[in-house]
Amino acid sequence: MILGKNFSNLKVILVEPKGTLNVGSVARLCSNFEVDELRIVSPKCDIFSLEAKKMALKGHKFLENCKIFDDLQKAIFDCDLVLASCGRIDVNQNSFFGSSEDIFDWTLSFKKINNLAIIFGREDRGLTNSELLLANKTFNIPTSQNNPSLNLSHAVSIALYELNKSSKRNFDQELKVFNLASSKQIHDSFLEIEELLLKVGYLLKHTSKAKISKFKNFILGANTSKHEINVLRGIVHQINWFLNNSKRN
Numbered sequence: 641m642i643l644g645k646n647f648s649n650l651k652v653i654l655v656e657p658k659g660t661l662n663v664g665s666v667a668r669l670c671s672n673f674e675v676d677e678l679r680i681v682s683p684k685c686d687i688f689s690l691e692a693k694k695m696a697l698k699g700h701k702f703l704e705n706c707k708i709f710d711d712l713q714k715a716i717f718d719c720d721l722v723l724a725s726c727g728r729i730d731v732n733q734n735s736f737f738g739s740s741e742d743i744f745d746w747t748l749s750f751k752k753i754n755n756l757a758i759i760f761g762r763e764d765r766g767l768t769n770s771e772l773l774l775a776n777k778t779f780n781i782p783t784s785q786n787n788p789s790l791n792l793s794h795a796v797s798i799a800l801y802e803l804n805k806s807s808k809r810n811f812d813q814e815l816k817v818f819n820l821a822s823s824k825q826i827h828d829s830f831l832e833i834e835e836l837l838l839k840v841g842y843l844l845k846h847t848s849k850a851k852i853s854k855f856k857n858f859i860l861g862a863n864t865s866k867h868e869i870n871v872l873r874g875i876v877h878q879i880n881w882f883l884n885n886s887k888r889n
Contacts, residue, residue, distance in 0.1 A: 664695025665793035724775035
């Protein structure tokens with residue numbers, strides 16, 4: 641596999657793409673770099689059009705076999721590690737955010753990652769803040785500050801190339817065992833945490849999302865392990881159990 645042995649089952653995920661030519665180009669790139677699967681969330685164009693197929697060339701099978709989802713959460717449900725591309729330079733300072741080179745080097749410092757996903761946002765406005773929070777890490781491809789936004793297919797090509805390059809650079813390094821909490825585990829945990837904190841009055845409904853986002857950014861930045869997120873979730877379950885049983889007594 642071109643992208644090395646550090647991970648298997650690489651998924652490229654496009655969110656609400658509007659351009660058939662971009663979708664076709666990305667399918668071709670999936671073939672160039674031996675990506676496992678193309679996934680598309682709520683496409684805003686005909687991804688099976690003749691234009692898309694012409695652009696895809698040998699990548700036409702990625703169009704024919706691509707999985708379509710109506711929600712980004714569903715598109716990443718089986719992924720152990722999720723990376724998201726962000727072209728904005730004014731991204732929230734609390735976000736765990738790095739250059740594509742740094743993030744890919746970090747990703748490939750692990751022995752094995754099953755089901756790695758890379759998310760790319762809309763051509764005109766990228767990913768929303770809430771969508772970025774579904775990723776374990778957010779990366780930026782450095783460009784001119786006067787014009788930081790890249791064409792969708794260009795961004796995908798650079799990301800896959802840099803991931804390939806990082807794979808070769810890290811090949812002989814001593815690698816760590818991958819044990820990070822998945823995006824789904826973190827997301828599900830924070831739904832429970834938010835519900836608990838609303839119940840005890842620590843959070844207010846109209847400000848809860850903003851405060852939870854800051855806490856979630858902290859957890860993502862801390863590279864929280866599966867064991868650590870399970871401990872956090874166990875604490876939440878125990879508090880809920882206590883509150884529910886206290887009301888009965």
